Amino acid sequence: MSDDFITITDDCIGCGNCADVCPRYIFEVVEKKARPNANLFRCHDCGHCVSVCPEEAIVHHRLIVKSLEEDFPKKGKTLSYEEVLETIRQRRSIRCFSNKQVSEEQIKQLIDLGRYAPTGHNDRAVCYTIINDREKLEHLIDTMISFFKKLINQLKNPFWNLIAYAAGKGGTVKRAKKSLYRLDSHIEHWEKGIDKVLHYSSTLILIHTHKDTSAPKEDCNIAAQNIALGAPTLGIGATFIGYVQKSWENSRIVKDLLDLPKDHHLYACLAIGYPKNKYRRLIPRPEPSVVLK
Ligand SMILES: Cc1cc2nc3c(=O)[nH]c(=O)nc-3n(C[C@H](O)[C@H](O)[C@H](O)COP(=O)(O)O)c2cc1C
Ligand code: SF4
Ligand code: SF4
Structure with missing residues (x-):
């Protein structure tokens, strides 16, 4: 289940998340396993597939992927609506x-x-x-x-x-x-x-x-x-x-x-x-x- 630059490991559980989010129609889930199809060359490296895979089963060889916590160790909740609105309104x-x-x-x-x-x-x-x-x-x-x-x-x-x-x-x-x-x-x-x-x-x-x-x-x-x-x-x-x-x-x-x-x-x-x-x-x-x- 590998190709030039995207590899799907045996950890894949066939949830289909990657197919849901890929804007280039690259993934198919067959017999509970995802695989890239002939559209693979259309990949524009947005990284959505890697981000949503719950099993970390997608290895995209053109992207260096880190977890959210690696870059933002203090990450707790996302900002509230009020905090975002306040940021937007305070910009002058x-x-x-x-x-x-x-x-x-x-x-x-x-x-x-x-x-x-x-x-x-x-x-x-x-x-x-x-x-x-x-x-x-x-x-x-x-x-x-x-x-x-x-x-x-x-x-x-x-x-x-x-x-x-x-x-x-x-x-x-x-x-x-x-x-x-x-x-x-x-x-x-x-x-x-x-x-x-x-x-x-x-x-x-x-x-x-x-x-x-x-x-x-x-x-x-x-x-x-x-x-x-x-x-x-x-x-x-x-x-x-x-x-x-x-x-x-x-x-x-x-x-x-x-x-x-x-x-x-x-x-x-x-x-x-x-x-x-x-x-x-x-x-x-x-x-x-x-x-x-
Ligand atoms: C001007 C503009 C037009 C876009 N048009 C579309 C679109 O028609 N369909 C779509 O799925 N994404 C569209 N996008 C989203 C981009 O494809 C997306 O930003 C890119 O793949 C990177 O992913 P990210 O925004 O999640 O980081 C557009 C983005 C911009 C800035
Ligand atoms: S990186 Fe983006 S375009 Fe490429 S396979 Fe993943 S979701 Fe599709
Ligand atoms: S998102 Fe990950 S686990 Fe789900 S089908 Fe795609 S490769 Fe498999």
């Missing part, structure tokens, strides 16, 4: 970081939070580029501010507007015009030494991947959200910075500066650091529209 986008530097060890811990996020087809192709240097980030802000100025001039130029509309970019232009005042304010503040772009962060996490994976945008943003949710447990705050992403998409100079792999797209960007302000109150959110059918 930090708009003013202190100048205390996040350590490399903590950055590694944060990346681990992203590493265990789900990915479409279990692609696991999410990559991280970390800029952990305030001086470099100030240079990035300078470059972005130059781009904002150029963009504002373009948006105010009737001839440029005409060309943009003719090229079918009317929607983008309208949206950009709505945020004109914000760009103006960012420039005005930066010129006075006030950082409303990266909020004085010294660490930027750029989250990027190949465009040709099955769900690149979702994968990067789910990983980013894992990091943002878990960061406060280390006393760290995180803020999604869409301006970096938009600047990367639209400015050659910003793109060159960030120097991501040529075939990658930047899908998410987090500024991280220690929050300067203490958040003391929870803010309610409007009820979402929910349809029960």
Whole structure:
């Protein structure tokens, strides 16, 4: 009952758990014993089969599998609903970081939070580029501010507007015009030494991947959200910075500066650091529209 990379030992009791959870239809239970079938080559190494086998009868030779207790010896109960809700509600986008530097060890811990996020087809192709240097980030802000100025001039130029509309970019232009005042304010503040772009962060996490994976945008943003949710447990705050992403998409100079792999797209960007302000109150959110059918 063995194959290239999955072996099922004689301990198998034929419970069928592996067949229940395998997304690639790889297991069959015949005469109370499981065996991999011809779909085996489709395995994407998610490890669900090994996790649910009550007899530890599946050996997946491409995966190093540990028990929950090995990695988390103090594991007792899982978090309660209230604890999870509290964690979710206490996460805030930090708009003013202190100048205390996040350590490399903590950055590694944060990346681990992203590493265990789900990915479409279990692609696991999410990559991280970390800029952990305030001086470099100030240079990035300078470059972005130059781009904002150029963009504002373009948006105010009737001839440029005409060309943009003719090229079918009317929607983008309208949206950009709505945020004109914000760009103006960012420039005005930066010129006075006030950082409303990266909020004085010294660490930027750029989250990027190949465009040709099955769900690149979702994968990067789910990983980013894992990091943002878990960061406060280390006393760290995180803020999604869409301006970096938009600047990367639209400015050659910003793109060159960030120097991501040529075939990658930047899908998410987090500024991280220690929050300067203490958040003391929870803010309610409007009820979402929910349809029960
Ligand atoms: C954007 C996205 C789409 C997914 N679509 C499906 C799906 O249609 N069916 C499914 O069974 N799993 C789907 N998954 C789950 C992944 O296959 C799963 O995350 C991966 O196999 C790793 O397993 P894990 O989440 O238990 O660690 C999706 C995951 C993501 C992030
Ligand atoms: S690792 Fe995932 S895809 Fe591969 S056999 Fe196990 S459950 Fe199926
Ligand atoms: S989950 Fe384990 S014990 Fe159950 S059928 Fe699969 S290999 Fe056998």
